[in-house]
Amino acid sequence: MKRATSLLALLLCLAAAAYSDEYPVALEQAGYLSNDWRVVLAWEEATDSGALLRGFHLESLTSGETIDVYLDGGDHVLTESALEELDVPPKRWDAPPVTVAPEIVPGFPHAKAANRPAPWLSLSAEQRVETVLTVPAEAGESKSAEEDGAAKGLTRYGSVVDLPAALSLQGNAAAFGQWYNLPDGRRAWSATVRVLGAVGLRLHFSVLALPAGAELVAYNPDAPDELEPVAASTPGWGPSCFNEAVTLECRLTAGTAAEAVAISVDRVGWMYKLPFEKTATVGSCNINVACRADWLTVAMAVGRLAKANSDGLWACTGALVADTVADSQVPYFLTANHCVSSQSEASSIEVYWLYQSESCDAAPPAMSKVPHTTGGADYLAGTTNTYGTDFAFLRLNNTPPDGLTYAGYSTEAAAVGTPVTAIHQPEGLAKRISFGTITDTGSPSQQNKRLKPIERFHEIHWQQGTTEPGSSGCPLFIQANPLIIGQLYGGYASCGATTEPDYFGRFDVTYPIIQKWLSPATSTEGESGNTQNGCQWFKTADPANVAAIAALVGVLMLTGMLGRSSRS
Numbered sequence: 286m287k288r289a290t291s292l293l294a295l296l297l298c299l300a301a302a303a304y305s306d307e308y309p310v311a312l313e314q315a316g317y318l319s320n321d322w323r324v325v326l327a328w329e330e331a332t333d334s335g336a337l338l339r340g341f342h343l344e345s346l347t348s349g350e351t352i353d354v355y356l357d358g359g360d361h362v363l364t365e366s367a368l369e370e371l372d373v374p375p376k377r378w379d380a381p382p383v384t385v386a387p388e389i390v391p392g393f394p395h396a397k398a399a400n401r402p403a404p405w406l407s408l409s410a411e412q413r414v415e416t417v418l419t420v421p422a423e424a425g426e427s428k429s430a431e432e433d434g435a436a437k438g439l440t441r442y443g444s445v446v447d448l449p450a451a452l453s454l455q456g457n458a459a460a461f462g463q464w465y466n467l468p469d470g471r472r473a474w475s476a477t478v479r480v481l482g483a484v485g486l487r488l489h490f491s492v493l494a495l496p497a498g499a500e501l502v503a504y505n506p507d508a509p510d511e512l513e514p515v516a517a518s519t520p521g522w523g524p525s526c527f528n529e530a531v532t533l534e535c536r537l538t539a540g541t542a543a544e545a546v547a548i549s550v551d552r553v554g555w556m557y558k559l560p561f562e563k564t565a566t567v568g569s570c571n572i573n574v575a576c577r578a579d580w581l582t583v584a585m586a587v588g589r590l591a592k593a594n595s596d597g598l599w600a601c602t603g604a605l606v607a608d609t610v611a612d613s614q615v616p617y618f619l620t621a622n623h624c625v626s627s628q629s630e631a632s633s634i635e636v637y638w639l640y641q642s643e644s645c646d647a648a649p650p651a652m653s654k655v656p657h658t659t660g661g662a663d664y665l666a667g668t669t670n671t672y673g674t675d676f677a678f679l680r681l682n683n684t685p686p687d688g689l690t691y692a693g694y695s696t697e698a699a700a701v702g703t704p705v706t707a708i709h710q711p712e713g714l715a716k717r718i719s720f721g722t723i724t725d726t727g728s729p730s731q732q733n734k735r736l737k738p739i740e741r742f743h744e745i746h747w748q749q750g751t752t753e754p755g756s757s758g759c760p761l762f763i764q765a766n767p768l769i770i771g772q773l774y775g776g777y778a779s780c781g782a783t784t785e786p787d788y789f790g791r792f793d794v795t796y797p798i799i800q801k802w803l804s805p806a807t808s809t810e811g812e813s814g815n816t817q818n819g820c821q822w823f824k825t826a827d828p829a830n831v832a833a834i835a836a837l838v839g840v841l842m843l844t845g846m847l848g849r850s851s852r853s
Contacts, residue, residue, distance in 0.1 A: 322345060727786075770793070
């Protein structure tokens with residue numbers, strides 16, 4: 286069996302170069318000419334200082350050797366010494382497979398008390414100073430975002446409106462909202478923004494500066510217990526409020542001057558629908574995750590990702606991932622790159638945990654009642670689907686509630702025929718679960734061609750359930766041992782297209798890029814080799830390699846080993 290495995294692995298590695306893409310201009314300019322080199326893999330990687338580098342795993346078209354090249358923000362090639370100073374370790378493309386077990390954080394999942402500061406003011410509707418906005422009807426059109434025709438895409442549940450004039454507060458001059466003096470010497474400023482007909486709001490701060498000791502919170506004025514802190518001195522998107530009005534409250538301790546307070550709201554994200562089951566549009570073949578008690582612990586790693594950008598408010602899926610550092614749970618979060626592709630998008634995200642039914646036939650809870658993590662995330666690494674595995678690797682800025690699962694993972698290359706499971710939030714709705722198998726037969730609607738190369742993606746056919754827009758970024762688990770082996774890019778699978786496959790970026794290909802975070806003790810051990818997943822990458826166009834492929838196919842067919850061997 287080992288003989289068959291190695292032969293088929295070599296066959297697949299030889300076939301890898303059949304998937305070619307346009308060569309990056311930056312590499313040409315850096316002297317790595319497309320006539321001499323081929324991009325095997327490309328990615329973005331953040332340094333400790335937050336600078337974003339571009340990495341390329343290149344193969345020589347003459348010698349077959351592979352090298353890694355890094356470009357800085359100015360498209361300049363970085364030397365080895367520069368990479369050492371930036372603490373960027375060599376990538377271990379030929380490292381042996383690893384398996385990391387999931388971590389289950391003790392406790393009951395609920396919102397942390399630190400995320401629920403008590404309101405200082407309790408204003409009646411008559412006392413509140415409100416700014417009432419109206420939006421054009423066409424701004425509420427629902428749609429999904431797609432990178433291309435095959436990507437599952439994100440589900441849009443809200444629009445973003447640029448305000449004609451920013452709503453601004455500068456010190457004691459409250460042109461927006463009103464200051465209140467409290468009996469104990471503290472002061473509080475309050476302002477309410479209402480968008481008629483909205484079911485939820487997010488405010489974008491173009492300016493946000495607070496003096497030491499001050500804090501800013503946002504809450505539903507009709508339910509003040511639904512209160513969230515706004516990150517101090519960080520312009521960007523505030524937390525979601527599930528109401529047509531959101532109240533901002535700035536609190537100053539006694540003796541703190543208001544002159545240093547500066548707040549300006551320049552955009553409003555308003556939700557025209559909430560993802561409750563009564564408005565569900567997902568296919569009937571989807572399986573409620575609550576119906577599978579054996580997967581509920583694993584499902585507690587999966588969250589509904591919400592992001593905001595200039596085009597609207599969007600829903601996707603992702604999962605917490607365990608690291609190998611003992612006695613710690615760093616909130617690393619894996620999703621698709623077409624869900625979150627930049628630091629600005631990462632800064633806007635919120636993650637909603639346990640948005641799922643409590644029992645198989647029960648309705649899901651209200652979004653405002655489920656535990657969630659606000660405050661955005663750091664964008665640590667990512668690849669597109671063109672040159673990589675369509676992943677985004679994030680570190681949440683705030684700690685998720687206790688009681689959740691941090692999913693384990695495996696970097697063993699999963700074979701065709703492996704049973705797999707996906708847990709996802711289709712259309713941004715409550716969690717569903719799908720069961721399928723790794724295949725290699727292609728897409729029937731595309732003349733059985735693969736939508737993505739199997740060297741970077743798992744192809745999955747579903748036997749139970751499916752995926753939908755909003756499922757993108759969801760984790761793919763091995764059924765027999767629930768460990769992550771990929772995240773959803775897309776495909777044409779649906780309840781009405783059961784013969785179509787989905788494609789998940791392979792975690793074993795992703796892992797060397799994010800190893801320095803997930804396993805810092807091992808990321809610098811040894812040197813990076815000239816192999817990818819244990820096999821040498823060849824130039825398929827070479828006649829000798831074409832002959833080698835034909836010879837290997839003949840050997841495998843004669844020995845009867847083709848079709849039951851594992852893949853590279």
